[in-house]
Amino acid sequence: MDDNKNIENNSRRSFLKGGAAAGAVAVAGVVPGVALASGGDVIGHPAEEGHKWSWEQPVEPIPARHIKKEVDTDVLVIGAGLGGLSAAISARELGVKVDLIEKNKFPAFRGGHITAVDSSLQKKMGIENDSRQIIRELVYWAQGRVDEELIRTFFAKSGAAMDWAIDMGKKHDLDVTMWEGYYKGPDYTEQPVTHFFHEKGAELSYLYGNSKGIGNAALVPAMEKEARAQGVDIHYKTPSVQILRDEQGNTVGVIAGKKGKYTKFNTSKVIIATGDYASNREMMQRYDPFALQADAQIYFPNKCNTGDGMIQAMQAGGAMQQHEPHAAVIHLEAGAASYGFLHVNANGDRFKNEDVNTQSKSCTKELQPDGIAWTIYDRDWADQVKSQVDANLAGGLFYGQMWQPWGKGFNKEVEIETQAAHINDGKVVVANSIAELADKMGVPAKQLEQNVARYNELYELQNDVDYGKRKELLTPIGKPPYYAGKLASTVLTMCGGLSTDSSLLVRDENRKSIPGLYVVGAAQGEFFANDYPTICPGIGHGRCLTFGRMAGIMAAGGDVDKLLPSIMV
Template sequence: MSTHETVSRRTFITAVGATGVALGLSSLATGCAPQGSDESQALSNTSADDVAWTDEAEVVVVGLGAAGAAAAVAALEEGATVIALEAADQAGGTTALSGGLIYMGGGTSVQQRLGIEDTPENFKAYLTKAVGPSADTELLDIFCTSSPDLCAWCIDHGMTFDGDADETSHIVETPEGISLMYSGNERAADYASIATPAPRGHAPSGGAASIIDSLLQSAGAGLDIRFGTALSELVTDDSGAVVGVKAEGPNGPVAVRAGKGVILATGAFTNNDEIVENCRPEALSCRGRTAGPLDRGDGMIAAQKVGAAVRSTSRMTVGAHVYMYEGLPKGALLNHRGQRMLAEDWYGSFIGRTILENTLSGCFVIIDQTMYDEAMGCPYAAGLTNITSADSIEALAEKSGLNADRTAESIARYNEFCRTGVDEDFGKSPEYLIPIEQGPFYAVSVLPQDFSAFFTLGGLKIDGSARVINLDGEPINGLYAAGRCSCGIFGEYAGSGSSIADGLTFGRIAGQTAATR
């Protein structure tokens, strides 16, 4: 490649504490009509007849996170010439901010080596429930059936998964020597009843940076990368086909002609407040965002200006990662009525979704002194900022604005489950069923504004070939998309690594499809 800067590994876990992983807002399946910022609204598509081209390639990739890197490699391997435009000064996108998991299943070679039984059918059974009924079933089927092949492709392109499996619990940061772990809600009672639990969070050695570095190293000198070059608009011909892009580079405007296709991999619109406000305003109450500064929706907006349809733009994930805090998943999560509402060992996006759908006026994890000490001893304790304490459960409830009698009844019922080892209400794992009885007692607020981060899931509507679909339900010639600027398999968020896996799956497909057009 002509330019290559290594992406240093960073983490989803920021000063917000538990706000760095995925989330699960429920909303209407259809996309709202996003209205961009003034900067984004200034974009407008240009006719090819009005463009003085400065560069040309058969395939132009816009954005070099996991989806864009996969698209570029796949296109090169089909023999196409490729120019990649990246607005930042290095590759990686939001993938570089992540924990570096790739959510793959169905019997991958890594699962097989570690003795984990899984099939594409079992994988799809879990994901169908996890992402919910609004997901695109065609894309979900492709994602599940192609997952073992995706794993092999990742390995063929330099990623290594030589470690062991950890089947004990959710893992916040991958321990040394672990390559496979649970990273979703697979073991929760409602999910385990329809799909045999299997760990599917694949952790490549070297983390998130290795995903990008491995792909770009595979691309080699054949990939022409233009860093600091941001998309301005798409260029169309008289038939409406996309034939190139205009962009702003470090030395001024550029216009790149695409002989076969343009692939958009520009990321989410998490940092575009105007679109988020229009599509799902509750998300803006979250304490943080899981996003890079360039996640503004520019690719989605540019595509809409040439007639692209969007899907599920009101779907956003809100991560309430109770399990990150040691003692917290042993407590009881109560809603504003003082009633328990879920199993506290659920994956964070499922907790965030449930909180957002059921209570916004008060939501607390009730713990005792022993659990509090455990939580405060974890490295993310600084993220717990809204905590109330009292010497009795009743006094704690009153200080927290909860009904004292109902709260005491809920804790008494929970403690009885702990003594019997069976959570009759929500099926919480026995390892977390610890009675709340050693005062003083604490109420930790897990409302979005105190505890959570969000990112957007919806975006451009694509088909199984990663072609962008227009408002009439037909593919736009020459235009493809992958990653979080498209909707992909979501629905709701399924677990850590599912967004990266979605980007790799359909980025790879986009590159292959565009290059062979």
């Protein structure tokens, strides 16, 4: 369990004794030139003044005598996640030889929300999206510090990529539906773009962070089966170590494996699909130090997202995206659900308009004393949340429900079961008075009582003159028992990556594309900046699927516009 706990200073996080959800325990392979912190899971080391980042150190070529085997292939994919498997299958469908290497002993996957627009499923359900407006909002969210052409390409081709995945899923007895739990508000509104796969007959609930046969846990294993059936050669426990280029700058291969037993893959087409770097503290300190303040970091397989592909690409002459800081997906995954109730800090004081998304709450919380925050509500909480979500007043992650299928409404019974589990592990505390609740929270009783009384006044007024929350989301706190849920900011993905052109090729510091070196998924840059935009839930996985398929087609020499037709955006 402890492997997924705090990625930074634990001392100020002792109130989170409930802990984060755990994953499996596969760790990163060693990358030449990367310093490994001694004695633990954390990769990298803190920087000092005048420090040179580890990936900037000279890297010696691996001597030929250390290479025990050579493999000739047409396309080599690095990473067996959603993006890598999409790329490998897409390339293999065109008849070329494809090898896929993965440092873990099984595929990597997490979550399951996948953004796409104009898919066959959306058309069937009568769901329409204004892609042009969504693109404008994404560019606005990033303050224009992204590659708009790359974003437009995604929206033009995401529907066709989703249809391809849907057809594949049917071969492996998977269904797909739309998520209806997205946030709905007059100013902040998430878009109905989120698809998720599930096994036929799966119980579409997310009880205490657990689900079976839903999301990428269903889709990615099915994709692995499809890759094997198509003839992709998959090499597990084979970490990429060095990306090779010739004197003309062309990509010529990859050295992979473990020291003393390296395999050299000879190829002119390499697709980097190695994920993000949220388990690499040195990279986080370099590209987004704010994210280090989060309470927890969750990934699966555990701690394997160490930025290997990005580091190796930089060592081979590639560059990271131009804009910093990088965006980070920081949600309330490791703690209690926040809903839209009164939020207070460690002093018992209200500190925000709670009518916002999980990303905003996670980040705002970090600016409070000791980074501590709670959500406060009374015995009517479940009916209040269901009423708000079902009336399309609110929702989103950790307010609505993770796998709420289209047209089914908020499942109150499952939410009550989840809260009971949170009470059992200390993420939610219960009391018969506000003073008793304050004592269990460790906050000043007088301050909490005053803030609850003030919040009740605002409810009676039906006007939040303090923070401006919509009156429809104001609820009284007056019926015991009273509840306080601990909010825990959780880094899921770092969303900055390699400089990427519109053909998904890695670029160097002069913004010149490197022939034959593609990048997809979270290792790809230029798509996000500053903050992760939550208006399209699942857009990170969406670009894994869409750009993975694009890169596989292009690397195999296929016609991407014919095989992945665009919509007008």
